[in-house]
Amino acid sequence: MKIDGLTKTCGLIGNPVEHTLSPVIHNALAELTGKNLVYVPFHVKENLTGAVAGAYALSVQGLNVTVPYKEQVLPALAAIDDLAAKIGAVNTLVRGPEGYIGYNTDMPGLYRAMQSDGVHVDGEEVIILGAGGVARAVAVMLYDKAARIYILNRTVEKAAVIAKEVNGYAGREVAIAMTLSEHGMLPDKKYIVIQATNVGMYPDTNKAVVEDETFYARVSTGYDLIYNPAKTLFMQKVEQAGGKAYNGLKMLLYQGIIAYELWNDCEIPEDMAEQVYTRLRESL
Numbered sequence: 012m013k014i015d016g017l018t019k020t021c022g023l024i025g026n027p028v029e030h031t032l033s034p035v036i037h038n039a040l041a042e043l044t045g046k047n048l049v050y051v052p053f054h055v056k057e058n059l060t061g062a063v064a065g066a067y068a069l070s071v072q073g074l075n076v077t078v079p080y081k082e083q084v085l086p087a088l089a090a091i092d093d094l095a096a097k098i099g100a101v102n103t104l105v106r107g108p109e110g111y112i113g114y115n116t117d118m119p120g121l122y123r124a125m126q127s128d129g130v131h132v133d134g135e136e137v138i139i140l141g142a143g144g145v146a147r148a149v150a151v152m153l154y155d156k157a158a159r160i161y162i163l164n165r166t167v168e169k170a171a172v173i174a175k176e177v178n179g180y181a182g183r184e185v186a187i188a189m190t191l192s193e194h195g196m197l198p199d200k201k202y203i204v205i206q207a208t209n210v211g212m213y214p215d216t217n218k219a220v221v222e223d224e225t226f227y228a229r230v231s232t233g234y235d236l237i238y239n240p241a242k243t244l245f246m247q248k249v250e251q252a253g254g255k256a257y258n259g260l261k262m263l264l265y266q267g268i269i270a271y272e273l274w275n276d277c278e279i280p281e282d283m284a285e286q287v288y289t290r291l292r293e294s295l
């Protein structure tokens with residue numbers, strides 16, 4: 012990597028940031044596309060507004076935003092893209108003339124990852140496990156594609172808020188909120204299940220958010236948004252019951268690629284995405 016007076020800077024703001032894989036994605040993309048750009052983590056422990064204003068003043072070209080700032084950063088932005096406004100959270104800031112503009116690439120990232128894996132949600136019955144920030148983005152992605160969305164969460168009230176909101180967008184009762192323990196009441200069909208809780212994530216790898224084996228008999232495809240470990244207990248249970256299972260590493264890849272495309276006004280071809288994916292897998 013050659014750094015000189017013309018090198019542009021992009022980065023990640025969050026707390027903590029030590030375990031991020033985003034530098035792998037963006038520095039690989041800079042190398043492969045021949046851009047004079049470096050991507051670094053910025054640990055923002057306090058004063059988020061000051062950090063965003065400071066990055067803008069320092070001509071930082073673009074930023075990713077991670078936990079816990081995806082919602083908190085909104086007031087510090089000059090504008091918010093329509094989709095990000097619907098989701099209520101941003102993970103990517105793009106330099107505009109008067110400040111940063113907020114985007115959400117998690118959701119289109121997941122959609123592109125699913126397309127790449129040959130998982131098509133259009134017209135399907137889909138279960139979302141979880142009702143946190145990412146589950147909400149997934150529900151917004153699905154409301155005009157899926158036939159029906161069941162949002163199952165430990166805290167059912169949070170699932171109900173998301174269901175109400177996406178039903179409003181859809182103009183129909185597309186989403187239904189349930190508690191996790193009510194899964195036995197689901198209509199007897201096959202489902203695409205998107206696992207959007209943090210249960211099963213390293214180091215608690217011996218846990219799945221639903222343990223009951225009868226649930227897995229109904230899963231045609233299980234998509235776990237966790238990528239560490241590469242095969243979660245949820246994925247193992249899906250496969251043992253005869254379904255197909257995927258982890259969240261491709262979502263991570265494509266949310267990064269879409270951010271890079273926004274920052275550099277370019278399109279990353281699939282063969283390049285594959286090369287970055289290989290590097291991501293190696294760095295896990």
Ligand code: NAP
Nearest residue numbers: 141142143144145146165166169207208209236259262263
């Ligand atoms: P979040 O807002 O904190 O939401 C966490 C969700 O997990 C909530 O629904 C919570 O339920 C549920 N949960 C936590 N502990 C639980 C337990 N012991 N039993 C049952 N449910 C439990 O988190 P998030 O930002 O949405 O992230 C969710 C997952 O997505 C994380 O695993 C994260 O790694 C993954 N993710 C992946 C990518 C990617 O690119 N692949 C990107 C972003 C996030 P309650 O509402 O009841 O608390």
